[in-house]
Amino acid sequence: MTNAAPGRRVGRDGGGVADGPHLASSDSGPHVASGNAGPHVASGNAGPHVASGNAGPQVASGSAQPTSGDGAKGAKVFGIDLGTTYSCIARLDEYGRPDVIRNIESQPTTPSVVLFDEGADSQVSFVVGTQAKRQLRIRPDDVASLVKRHMGTSDWRFVAHGVEYTAAAVSSLVLKALAADAERATGGPVTDVVITVPAYFGDEERKATKLAGELAGLTVVDIINEPTAAAFAYGFAQDGAAESTVLVYDLGGGTFDTTVIRLREGGITVVATDGDHELGGADWDLELVRHLARRFVEAQPDAGDPLDDVYDEQELLTSAEDAKLALSGRESVDVLVVHGGRRTSVTVTRSSFEELTKPLLDRTVELTASVLGRAKEKGVDRIDTCLLVGGMSKSPAVARRLAEQFGLTCKLIDPDLAVAKGAAVYGQKKALERAVREDLVKAGRIGADDDLTAASDADVAAAAAERAGEVGLPASAVADLVRTTVTNVTSRGFGIFAEDRGRPVAAFLAQQNDPLPISVARTFYTVTDDQTEVDIRVFEQGTGVASPVIEDNKVIVAGALRGIPSGHQRGTPVEVTFIMGRDQTIEVRATHPGTADPLVLRVTAGVGSEALRTAEAAKVNKLVERRE
Numbered sequence: 001m002t003n004a005a006p007g008r009r010v011g012r013d014g015g016g017v018a019d020g021p022h023l024a025s026s027d028s029g030p031h032v033a034s035g036n037a038g039p040h041v042a043s044g045n046a047g048p049h050v051a052s053g054n055a056g057p058q059v060a061s062g063s064a065q066p067t068s069g070d071g072a073k074g075a076k077v078f079g080i081d082l083g084t085t086y087s088c089i090a091r092l093d094e095y096g097r098p099d100v101i102r103n104i105e106s107q108p109t110t111p112s113v114v115l116f117d118e119g120a121d122s123q124v125s126f127v128v129g130t131q132a133k134r135q136l137r138i139r140p141d142d143v144a145s146l147v148k149r150h151m152g153t154s155d156w157r158f159v160a161h162g163v164e165y166t167a168a169a170v171s172s173l174v175l176k177a178l179a180a181d182a183e184r185a186t187g188g189p190v191t192d193v194v195i196t197v198p199a200y201f202g203d204e205e206r207k208a209t210k211l212a213g214e215l216a217g218l219t220v221v222d223i224i225n226e227p228t229a230a231a232f233a234y235g236f237a238q239d240g241a242a243e244s245t246v247l248v249y250d251l252g253g254g255t256f257d258t259t260v261i262r263l264r265e266g267g268i269t270v271v272a273t274d275g276d277h278e279l280g281g282a283d284w285d286l287e288l289v290r291h292l293a294r295r296f297v298e299a300q301p302d303a304g305d306p307l308d309d310v311y312d313e314q315e316l317l318t319s320a321e322d323a324k325l326a327l328s329g330r331e332s333v334d335v336l337v338v339h340g341g342r343r344t345s346v347t348v349t350r351s352s353f354e355e356l357t358k359p360l361l362d363r364t365v366e367l368t369a370s371v372l373g374r375a376k377e378k379g380v381d382r383i384d385t386c387l388l389v390g391g392m393s394k395s396p397a398v399a400r401r402l403a404e405q406f407g408l409t410c411k412l413i414d415p416d417l418a419v420a421k422g423a424a425v426y427g428q429k430k431a432l433e434r435a436v437r438e439d440l441v442k443a444g445r446i447g448a449d450d451d452l453t454a455a456s457d458a459d460v461a462a463a464a465a466e467r468a469g470e471v472g473l474p475a476s477a478v479a480d481l482v483r484t485t486v487t488n489v490t491s492r493g494f495g496i497f498a499e500d501r502g503r504p505v506a507a508f509l510a511q512q513n514d515p516l517p518i519s520v521a522r523t524f525y526t527v528t529d530d531q532t533e534v535d536i537r538v539f540e541q542g543t544g545v546a547s548p549v550i551e552d553n554k555v556i557v558a559g560a561l562r563g564i565p566s567g568h569q570r571g572t573p574v575e576v577t578f579i580m581g582r583d584q585t586i587e588v589r590a591t592h593p594g595t596a597d598p599l600v601l602r603v604t605a606g607v608g609s610e611a612l613r614t615a616e617a618a619k620v621n622k623l624v625e626r627r628e
Contacts, residue, residue, distance in 0.1 A: 077192045077221055077431045079229070079423025080178060082171060082209065084148040084254025084280055086391065087112045088417060089178040089193075090424040091186070096473035098233060098421035103181040105130060109416055110181070112253075113145045114173050116160035116623075124161050125624045128177035137314045144170045149254050149278055151212075152204030168208045169616045172215035176625060179218060192219045194427035196419050198255040199225040200275030200491050202540050203556050203603055206584070211613065215620050221430050222583070226250050227259035228270060228486060229422030230389045234413065235263045236425045244384040245271075247372070247408065250419075251364060251398065252390035254280035258368040260375040260383070267485040272374035272513045274367045274544070281324070281392035284357050288320040289313070291356055292346050296337040299344040306339035327353055328394050354397045361397060365405050372406065374513055386410035389418050428471055429481045435470075436463040436482050452482065488582065489513045493541035496576060496588070497550055499527060505548045506539055509578040512546065518580040526572045526592075534561040534574055536590050538601055561590050561599035568594050 079090045079098075086109040093099040100108045107130075115132035118124050127135075136143045142160055150156040150167040157164040179190040197209050206223050213220040224232075227248035234246065243264040250257040257275035261268060293306045293316065306312040319335050326333045332349040354361075375381070386408040388398060399410045414421065433452065440446045445459045452460060457479075464482055465475035473481070495508040509520045526534065539553040547553065561574070572593065579587045586603035 076188070077194060077424070077427030078179075078182060078190055079420050079425070079427050080175065080193050080195045080213075081226070081229075081417075081420035081423065082148065082174065082195050082197075082212070083109075083112055083252055084146055085112055085282060086110065086253060086416070087174055087178060088420045089182050089190075090417070090420040091182070092424055092428045092471055092473075094472045096471050096477065098236065098424045100417045100420055101182045101185045103129065103178075104184065110174070110178060111145075112148065112171075112174050113143060114147075114170055115139070115143050117142065118161045123624060124163070124622070126173050128174055128625075133318075137311060137318060140310050140314050146254055146282055147171055147174075151208040152202065152206075154204070163619060165619060166208075166612075166616055168211040169215060169620050171209070171212035172620055173623065173625075175213055175216035175218060179216065180625065190218070192221050192427070192431065194222050194224055194229075194423045194430070195220060196224055196226045196229050196423050198250075198252075198275055198277050199227050199257040199259050199270075199273040200255075200277055201225075202492055203584070203586070204540075205277070211616075215617055221427055224423055224426050224486075225257070225259070225270070225273070225488065225491075226252075226419045227257050227261065227273065227389070228268065228488065229420075229426060230387060230418045231259075231261045231263060231268055231422065232425050233418045233422035234385075234387055235268060236422070238263075245380055245382060247368070247383045247386045248389055249364070249368060249386060249393060249398070249402065249410065250275075250389040251392040252280050253392065254278075254282050256280055256364055256367065256390075258364065258371045260371055260380060262380065266480070266483050267487065269487040270489045271378055271380050272371045273489060273491060274371045274374075274512075276363065276367065276544075279360065279363060280390075281321075283360055284324055284392060284395075285317060285320045287357050287360065288324060288348065288353065289316045291348075292316055292320065292335055292337050295346045296339060296342075296344045300339075300342045303340040303342040306337060309339060312339045323348055324353070324395075328396065350396070354395075357397075361401055364398075365401060368402070368406070383408060387418075388412045389415050391416050425481075426486075429484060432464070432467055432471065432478055433482050435467055436460060436478075439463045439466065486582075488516050488584070490516065490518070490580065490584075493546045494556075494578065494580070494586065495539055495553075496524075496578075497537045497539060497555075498524065500548075504550050506550050506553045507548075508541075508546055509576070510580060512541060516580060516582050516584065518578065520578045522576050522578075524574045524576055526568065526570055526574060529568070529570050530566040531568065531570070531572070532562070532564045532566060534564070534590060534592060534599075535559075536561065536576070536588065536599060536601060538578075538586070538588050538603070556586070557588075557601045557603050559599055559601050561592055561595065564592050564594045568592075 076091055081088050088100050088109045090098055090100045102108055103110045110129045111133040113133040115127040115135045116124055117127060132143055144158045147167050147170045156167055158170055182190045193213060195209055195213055197206055210220050210223055227250050230248050231246055246261045246263055248259045248261060255277045256279040259273040260271040262271055297305055306316055323333045323335050327350045332347055335346045335348060337344050337346055386402060388410045393415050402408045402410055437452050440455050440459055440463055441448055446454045460482060461479045464479035468475040468478045490510055490512055493508045493512045494510045495506055498505050498507040509522060510518050537555050537558040540556050542553045575591045577589045588601040589598045591598040
């Protein structure tokens, strides 16, 4: 288990993989083949085996998770940007416009910071937002921040007053506060939500985000990528503009995504995406903190280093963030550094700050160049619009560098709020889609198992007209919104562990940026005579570049195809099918000619087990929110 360090520790310098692979290829490498050439499947009992008996399909999955709803008929669906440093919540107002709801302090965004406070009666309460953030300087051990960077990390815990909380549990408290503010402002309940995540988030991070919503007592209608949400907000505001290709450069407080998206009438298509969920404005803060500490030591060599004192360090972090924000509109700012009874004023110019943080900006440019290259490989070689999203994108250096590097003229449109607004639009689309479909089924215009693609334009338009009054939009706009499709891509590659000439390898079945949905069938082969079981371990790409090294990837679900009768020779084919839906749910099927039923592995779980989920819910429910 990893204990959270108190507050944000600076420092002065800049998933577990299962016991071994069990699928392999022959000399031809891990490709589809017939006969004995091609991948091989090994037996063995190492590692987890989750499977049923031979009666019916052998099914294995991660821990069961409650099914998300699609939004109650006619209900408002709220969009939530659950950020690393700041979060916000939005909805469509009575005129059908996306509107960010201000918090109890009348601010559009709320710091994603949680204070755990123990009272005299030993009752632990929690405070979210500005007041919690202020306590970082005084009580860093009791304050959790930058938690989003730990989403999906099963061994990370924040320890407060002797109780351990997962990242999902801490994040649920932020969501609770956002929902409470929205209920206060709107006078109605907040139940159905769409929550955004970085496009580069993997399965565990996404499911942990979903779990956070459920722990907060919310119905998570969907999880949507932040760049896609921003594109939704932009496209919604364009009101029927011509088809265009958009680069969304999303540099937030703790994560970075860069995504090429095609906007067209009736659809949003993600072309390519990449990112780094450990790169964001907080890293700019840390670089400035180190610089300020060095300047203090130079001026006061006998006073010690401010970074050696956790309280002075937190004070520096606050000062650094304030200075960073000021430098977006000013050429210089003076920062007072205090430590050991001494004080030094340090002047920071915009140019010196940009030079100090140039390696961080370079990293975003490298990732953007990679995404533009992948888009070009898919035939998309022109960018019509560049959207800057996320608080850190307000830095003048960002737009200037993108113009110099790629010749792009970027637009800074609602960088702090666009993601939540887009999530609100998308959430309302989901609710209307369900309502219109139910109306058409009830009217006998489509079958009970049909989706809206089976309906005629006239029927959709008529049903949309009936629903238009619920959201304050013209009937034509409701019909267009309901008909809008979202085509996404895989944020990472996926596959199964194999052997290649006796060596363990990661055999990819889906590559990063493959369009969804995916269905890939491949043939693998057994490695021994009389092999009675086959281990299947499904992995997710664990590094920025696809790697065949198993340690560079992480297992997301595993199981064993058992009950194979003896008598089959080495090289018996095992058919493996990898399916990934539009909602990024995964199903892997493995069949062997000697068994009647396949092994079915499904990735439908969040972090940890059902027991962990129940325990986290119990911890969260014991906490009392305190509003200040």
